Structures are given as structure tokens and as C-alpha cells.
Amino acid sequence: MFLGHYALALGAKRVAPRASLGVLFAAAQWADLLWPALLLAGRERAAIAPGDTAFTPLAFTDYPISHSLLTLIVWGAAGGLLYGATRRYGSGAAVVGALVVSHWLLDVVTHRPDLPIVPGGREFGLGLWNSVPATVVVETALYAAGVAIYLRTTRADGAIGRRGAGALLLALPLIYIANIFGGAPPSVSALGWVALAAWLFPIWAWWADAHRTSTSAEGS
Numbered sequence: 001m002f003l004g005h006y007a008l009a010l011g012a013k014r015v016a017p018r019a020s021l022g023v024l025f026a027a028a029q030w031a032d033l034l035w036p037a038l039l040l041a042g043r044e045r046a047a048i049a050p051g052d053t054a055f056t057p058l059a060f061t062d063y064p065i066s067h068s069l070l071t072l073i074v075w076g077a078a079g080g081l082l083y084g085a086t087r088r089y090g091s092g093a094a095v096v097g098a099l100v101v102s103h104w105l106l107d108v109v110t111h112r113p114d115l116p117i118v119p120g121g122r123e124f125g126l127g128l129w130n131s132v133p134a135t136v137v138v139e140t141a142l143y144a145a146g147v148a149i150y151l152r153t154t155r156a157d158g159a160i161g162r163r164g165a166g167a168l169l170l171a172l173p174l175i176y177i178a179n180i181f182g183g184a185p186p187s188v189s190a191l192g193w194v195a196l197a198a199w200l201f202p203i204w205a206w207w208a209d210a211h212r213t214s215t216s217a218e219g220s
Helices: 003-012 021-028 030-040 069-087 090-110 132-153 159-181 188-209
Strands: 045-048 058-062 154-156 212-214
Touching: 003 021, 003 090, 003 132, 003 159, 021 030, 021 069, 021 090, 021 188, 030 069, 030 090, 030 188, 045 188, 069 090, 132 154, 132 159, 154 159, 159 188
Parallel strands: none
Antiparallel strands: 045 058, 154 212
16 A cells, blocks of 8 residues: 555644654655665565556565564554654654554555564455555545545645645655556666655655644644
8 A cells, every 4th residue: 555554644643733744654654664675685575576466566575574563563662652752742652653553454455465463474465456446446535535634634834835745745646646557667676776765755744744834722
């Protein structure tokens, strides 16, 4: 899942309005931010396998550090504790931890059975990726809801808050569409290097969100 993770981060602004959208993006996508570095380092594995599912030409063959439920619970607890200790914001800390773990829960809906609960353990996946139309409908609906919540929860302070956030919210679905029709990457190494670009989205979200004000009483 791609848009769905960002959808939860956008919607989480309603629960933790004082948390930066950049932090929420990083938490929701932590597994996928960590994964390309582990892939390039040879600690996790994937294969170019067109037809493995209808939606993606990638087969995720081994990613216990970034994508097992147990390790994401550990990452989430660590991230929540770190955020709480540095920001002194309990609601934000709880949301950060929950978003990290939510990555597995959303992925298990879309992936074929390749997501372990514990490293080396039984793998799970409901296989939504076996249907491209169903995947697009589910992710688009989630993303639309997340965007709507975010735009109701915040207001722009100026041009950067409007255009910066607007460009980000448009860029994500455009990238999603490009990935659907873009075909298979030339190599696993190329996949890893391109996937590292996902770090730009939390930075972009932090910058745009810094120029928006929460409309809730807690965030004001």
C-alpha cells in the first residue's frame, strides 16, 4: 500500500494536531523508509517478478527487520517514546507509535502472504494486490478521506501553506498512478536507490505543514 499509509498520517492530524505532518508521514511510512537501506545493504531481499501479483511486479521475499509485526511494534514503541521525550506531547507520542505499527496492518490487506508476525515466522497477506481495480478503489478512498480530514483540521497561513501542501497532496496520487503504469524496475539495486527518495515526502510535509495552523483547540 502507498496512498493508504499517507492517508492515515493525514487523518492523524485530527487526533494529534500539534504533531508535524512530516513526523506523521515518517511514522506511517517508517517500514518503507527503512526498507530500501536494508535492501541495498543486503540485509533484506526482494525480486523483480512480474505477475507475482497483478498490482506490482515486485516480490518481497525477505524483510523481517522492516516489515514484521514484532519489529514494527518495537520501532513504534521506540519512536513514540523518543517523540514523547523530546516534544512532551503524549497524544503525539501515542499517534506516532500507532502509525508505525499501522503500516503492517495496512500492508497485510494488500500483500500476498509475505508479511511475518515475527522474523522467520509464518507469513500473512490477504492479497488485495491480486486485483488492480479493487486496490485502486480502496487506496483512493482512504486517501480522499485523509486529505479531507487534513484540510478541515488545518488552514493555510499563506502561499506556502496553500501551494506547498496542495502540491504535495497532488504529487502523491500522481506518483501512485505512475507506479501503476511504469512497469518493472531494471534491477533490485535500482529499486532500492529510487525507493530512498521516499525520504523527501516527510521533509516536504514538514515544510508545508509548518505554514499551516491547526483549527482545533488543542493545536491552536
